[in-house]
Amino acid sequence: MDAYELITRNAAEVVTEEELRTLADDPDGKRAYVGYEPSGVLHLGHMLTATKLIELQEAGFEVTVLLADVHAYLNDKGSFEEIRETADRMQEQFIAYGLDESQTEFVLGSEFQLDEEYTLDLHAAELETTLSRAKRAMAEIQRGDHAKVSQMVYPLMQALDIEYLDVDLAVGGLDQRKVHMLARETLPELDYEVRPALHTPIIADLDSGVGKMASSSGVTISMEDSEDEIEAKINDAYCPPTADPDPDGDGNERENPVLQLYQYHVFPRVETVVVERPEQYGGNLEYDDYETLEADLESGDLHPMDAKSALAAELNALIEPGRQQLNA
Numbered sequence: 001m002d003a004y005e006l007i008t009r010n011a012a013e014v015v016t017e018e019e020l021r022t023l024a025d026d027p028d029g030k031r032a033y034v035g036y037e038p039s040g041v042l043h044l045g046h047m048l049t050a051t052k053l054i055e056l057q058e059a060g061f062e063v064t065v066l067l068a069d070v071h072a073y074l075n076d077k078g079s080f081e082e083i084r085e086t087a088d089r090m091q092e093q094f095i096a097y098g099l100d101e102s103q104t105e106f107v108l109g110s111e112f113q114l115d116e117e118y119t120l121d122l123h124a125a126e127l128e129t130t131l132s133r134a135k136r137a138m139a140e141i142q143r144g145d146h147a148k149v150s151q152m153v154y155p156l157m158q159a160l161d162i163e164y165l166d167v168d169l170a171v172g173g174l175d176q177r178k179v180h181m182l183a184r185e186t187l188p189e190l191d192y193e194v195r196p197a198l199h200t201p202i203i204a205d206l207d208s209g210v211g212k213m214a215s216s217s218g219v220t221i222s223m224e225d226s227e228d229e230i231e232a233k234i235n236d237a238y239c240p241p242t243a244d245p246d247p248d249g250d251g252n253e254r255e256n257p258v259l260q261l262y263q264y265h266v267f268p269r270v271e272t273v274v275v276e277r278p279e280q281y282g283g284n285l286e287y288d289d290y291e292t293l294e295a296d297l298e299s300g301d302l303h304p305m306d307a308k309s310a311l312a313a314e315l316n317a318l319i320e321p322g323r324q325q326l327n328a
């Protein structure tokens with residue numbers, strides 16, 4: 001696999017491909033980051049971006065994890081004290097998940113976002129940005145109806161982080177794209193350089209297939225779950241026999257989170273997925289690629305319950321090393 005393929009593996013979108021190719025031509029020492037609001041445990045949604053950081057490290061990048069305490073505060077996730085405790089726990093979980101401690105820089109937002117220079121740049125960015133532009137950028141981040149002024153300042157700070165962390169690439173889930181687009185407009189207005197962005201797909205909410213698996217609502221799967229808990233959560237997951245987000249064509253889109261987890265977490269890691277079934281139901285099934293599994297679910301050859309039990313076992317294997325390290 002060449003560097004560009006490794007860097008963009010499993011990505012839903014890159015902005016722009018040309019800029020990414022330039023980085024991939026000479027990745028050594030280039031810098032990338034993902035920011036996380038410390039507001040819960042590291043879940044399978046976050047882990048997609050963490051896996052991307054590990055792949056970027058393999059490609060030669062230096063990686064920064066921003067534990068965005070000020071952003072979490074601005075987004076109403078608790079007091080600074082609570083947020084910092086969560087940040088410490090998340091940092092341990094990133095390392096347990098596989099980010100190399102010696103190659104990863106963990107930075108708290110408050111280490112630089114309260115400095116005078118940053119604050120003055122923020123005010124300059126505020127002056128350049130209309131309310132409607134800021135509102136659009138934060139729409140995916142603040143999904144409720146009662147946006148606060150703090151939540152409009154939030155995307156502008158995220159744009160500035162790209163400059164102040166001195167990164168060559170901003171990484172996040174697809175829900176970060178509007179903020180990254182705002183950053184691409186705002187940074188040049190402050191005489192800073194535009195940087196490319198890479199977005200991973202979004203793992204949908206397990207129970208509904210709508211929206212995203214998130215710390216603040218719905219069900220998440222993390223290293224803090226036991227094997228039995230994972231099994232129960234996957235058993236209850238939404239799993240229609242299709243990957244089509246809108247099979248009825250009525251405009252109500254839902255993803256199939258069971259298939260997403262196979263596609264984005266399981267198949268990139270394992271050669272063959274074995275679905276165990278008693279002989280009387282046709283015996284075991286083996287899959288070497290995601291597409292065949294999806295087709296079998298769609299045709300009815302693979303029953304959702306069988307797909308779920310094999311998935312629970314695979315996810316358990318994925319998080320077992322981290323779970324052990326956390327409990328050591």
Ligand SMILES: Nc1ncnc2c1ncn2[C@@H]1O[C@H](COP(=O)(O)OP(=O)(O)OP(=O)(O)O)[C@@H](O)[C@H]1O
Pocket residue numbers: 034035036037038039040044045046048049141171172173174175176200201202203204212213214215216217
């Ligand atoms: N379900 C998901 N699938 C893929 N990526 C995700 C998912 N949830 C979060 N991410 C990514 O992880 C990073 C941090 O996200 P964020 O802190 O918003 O997650 P969260 O705490 O679960 O969400 P929220 O705070 O809205 O409940 C972002 O880049 C985001 O795109």
Ligand SMILES: N[C@@H](Cc1ccc(O)cc1)C(=O)O
Pocket residue numbers: 034035036037066068071141157158159161162176
């Ligand atoms: N916006 C990200 C968190 C974040 C904050 C600051 C950043 O610079 C980057 C990312 C989220 O939705 O959780």
